[in-house]
Amino acid sequence: MPASIQPHLVSTTNEIPGHRIVRPLGIVRGITVRSRSVVGNVGAALQTLVGGNITIYTELCEKAREEAFELMLRHAAAMGANAVVGMRYDANEVAQGVTEVLAYGTAVQAEPAG
Incomplete structure (x- = not known):
């Protein structure tokens, strides 16, 4: 994670508790596109037979979200932000077995309130 963006300064809301937004910098995003491997599909098919969580x-999915999040933070830091508000994830299948994961939000400069 970029040193300039601390985890507590990323929020799904439009504010950060205990901080004041002093400057909005614009939309930031991180995108990754992943495919399932043949080996992974076979392993998942076997797990499906047993039932439960398909680990x-x-x-x-977790790795794809983590990578998209990291790319979003890098984009925000490159814009001079120290925080991101309104953060969201989105995912779409772009081809059979190929999924796009997008992390996005608004890059801001924030300072402690008070």
């Missing part, structure tokens, strides 16, 4: 897909 192979869970790990793939």
